[in-house]
Amino acid sequence: MWNEPTPERFASIPPLYRTEKIPFDEKIIYLHFFIPGQDTKLDEIFPLLPTTRRRHQLILLRYSFHWYIAEFDGEDLFYGYANLGDPQMAEWGYSSFAELREPGPYGIHVIHDTLWTPKKFSDIFQAHEAKPEPHTQVEVRELPNCDFCKANPTPAAYDGKTTFGPWANMCETHFQRHGIGLGLGKGQKLVLKHKRPENIFPGLLLERGPTGRT
């Protein structure tokens, strides 16, 4: 990682679960980590890179990766919103600082955005990054079972209004069949609060950037 956060920055982040009653849009994002992609404005990241030499080693992913941090366990675990190159798959969950600080495949470094100032989650998205629709996700400690999979209990992925009228917990299959969509008055994706951290470089899409050298 380039530009690791200072102890003061770490100390400013609320502990795990402290913000769980605060809706996603209202949560404060204290830290921003990212890996630049071809959708990143290079002028904006050059001030964050330590040396000219490293600028020439910059490898650009096809799409940028972002981690927006809202909570920290004081040791290694961050809780926040991760967009690993695909805004449609972006979600709230845990990330390990130990994993973020280690160089990834091809010597790719995660950059700590030292120019970041704490701001509300709903205020962080720029034009170049798709913003999640509000009220489309809700945090739960346990996934309920799908109300339609009676014979074969299956964890639900959504809580939403059905084409029949009433709300129900639905697995992916039944949400596709009976759900009416996501958003206020329609439905929400269930996000597991205890989700384990995952490999931060799943199926990395690599393309050599204009200044990249592999």
Ligand SMILES: [Zn+2]
């Ligand atoms: Zn089902």
